[in-house]
Amino acid sequence: MTGTGVRFERPRLAVVKVGSSSLRGPDGRLDRAQVAAVAEQLVAAQEAGTQVVLVSSGAVAAGMGLLGLERRPTDLPTLQACAAVGQGELIHEYQQVLARHDRAAAQILLSQDDFVRRARYLNARTTLRRLLELGAMPVINENDAVATEELSYGDNDHLAALVASMLEAQLLVLLSDVDGLFDGDPRVSSEVGLIARVDDVDALDDASIGGVGSYVGSGGMRTKVGSARVAVRSAAHAVVANARRPDVLADVLDGRDVGTWFVAQEQRLEARRLWIGFALRVHGQISVNEGAVHALRVGGASLLSVGVVHADGDFAVGDAVEVLGPDGRVVARGLSNYAVTDLRRIAGRSTSAAAEAFGSGFAREVVHRDDLVLL
Structure with missing residues (x-):
C-alpha cells in the first residue's frame, strides 16, 4: 500500500468491534467520553451510507464503577458479576448518544451456542438483519454473566469475526489501543514498523514478524490476527486500528491508509467449513x-x-x-x-x-x- 488511492470500496455493512482497553479510563472504569465518541462515529458512518453492527466490550469496567470496585477483579465470579451489573450501564451510554440522533440501540447478548446450533444461528441472523432494516444499531456483547471465553481469552474479537461472517459483512473493524500490527513489539523498541497491509494472513508467522517475542505473540494481537483470518476467509476485509485516533472509523470506512489492512479473499469459504474451522x-x-x-x-x-x-x-x-x-x-x-x-x-x-x-x-x-x- 503506497498511501494513494483507496484500499477498498466503502462497505455496505461493517462490523465494528471496540475492545475493553479502548473503553477504560485511567482508573480502570468505563470512559464515558470515549463511549460517546465511538457512538458518534457509528452514527456518522450510518449517515454516510454504511450499516453498522457494533460489538462492544466494556461491561466489566462499567460494573466496577457501579459496584465501587477500585481494581479489576481477577476471579471469574466477580468478573461475571461486574459484567452483569455493567451491561445495562454500557448500553445506556450508547443509547444516550444514539437517541440524540433519533436512533435506537438494540442490545444483543450472544454465546458460542448461538453460532453452533443452527436454529439459534439462523434466528440470530434474522433478528440482526431485521434490526438493521428498522434503522436500529445492534450493540453486541458476549453473554459474560454465563460465558467465560470472552472474559478469559478473546475480548470479543472472535465474536465480532463470527458476526461479520454470519451477516456477510464486507468489512470487520477491530478498534483497539494499538495502531495496528507491527513487525516487532513497539513497547520495547522504537525501531519497529507498522505493517500496513497483509495479503495472506496465513503467511504470518513468528519468523516473518520478528520471532516468538514479536508483538503478534501477545494474546491481544494474536486474537486479532485470528479474527482477521476468519473475516478474510468470509470474503471480508479486516482492519486493526487505534480506537482513540480522531475520526478513525470514518477513515477506515473511506478506505484510507489507517492501521493494518487484512485483504479479503475473493472466494468465501462455505458456511459449514467456517463453522467447523472457527465456531466450534x-x-x-x-x-x-x-x-x-x-x-x-x-x-x-x-x-x-x-x-x-x-x-x-x-x-x-x-x-x-x-x-x-x-x-x-x-x-x-x-x-x-x-x-x-x-x-x-x-x-x-x-x-x-x-x-x-x-x-x-x-x-x-x-x-x-x-x-x-x-x-
Whole structure:
C-alpha cells in the first residue's frame, strides 16, 4: 500500500468491534467520553451510507464503577458479576448518544451456542438483519454473566469475526489501543514498523514478524490476527486500528491508509467449513506424521488412521478436533469420526488393518475431507 488511492470500496455493512482497553479510563472504569465518541462515529458512518453492527466490550469496567470496585477483579465470579451489573450501564451510554440522533440501540447478548446450533444461528441472523432494516444499531456483547471465553481469552474479537461472517459483512473493524500490527513489539523498541497491509494472513508467522517475542505473540494481537483470518476467509476485509485516533472509523470506512489492512479473499469459504474451522469449541488434538500433513495440504485427502501418531483430549464421535503436525503446529480442524479411546487403538494402522483387528466399524476415515478445514 503506497498511501494513494483507496484500499477498498466503502462497505455496505461493517462490523465494528471496540475492545475493553479502548473503553477504560485511567482508573480502570468505563470512559464515558470515549463511549460517546465511538457512538458518534457509528452514527456518522450510518449517515454516510454504511450499516453498522457494533460489538462492544466494556461491561466489566462499567460494573466496577457501579459496584465501587477500585481494581479489576481477577476471579471469574466477580468478573461475571461486574459484567452483569455493567451491561445495562454500557448500553445506556450508547443509547444516550444514539437517541440524540433519533436512533435506537438494540442490545444483543450472544454465546458460542448461538453460532453452533443452527436454529439459534439462523434466528440470530434474522433478528440482526431485521434490526438493521428498522434503522436500529445492534450493540453486541458476549453473554459474560454465563460465558467465560470472552472474559478469559478473546475480548470479543472472535465474536465480532463470527458476526461479520454470519451477516456477510464486507468489512470487520477491530478498534483497539494499538495502531495496528507491527513487525516487532513497539513497547520495547522504537525501531519497529507498522505493517500496513497483509495479503495472506496465513503467511504470518513468528519468523516473518520478528520471532516468538514479536508483538503478534501477545494474546491481544494474536486474537486479532485470528479474527482477521476468519473475516478474510468470509470474503471480508479486516482492519486493526487505534480506537482513540480522531475520526478513525470514518477513515477506515473511506478506505484510507489507517492501521493494518487484512485483504479479503475473493472466494468465501462455505458456511459449514467456517463453522467447523472457527465456531466450534475444540475438544482435543490429533497428532499426525509428515506424510499425513502432505496428504491433507497437497492431496486434499481425508485424514486416515495410518497417519495418526497420537490423540489427546476427551472427544467423542462428531466433536471438533485440531490436527497437529510433527512440529506441534495446527494443520487443520475437523470433526472426528472416532472417540479418543478408539482412535488411540488404531493410531498408525492402515484402515484395512484397523478393520481386520477391531471390526468393520473401524473401516472409515478419522476425519473426512468434507469435515476438514485447513488452517
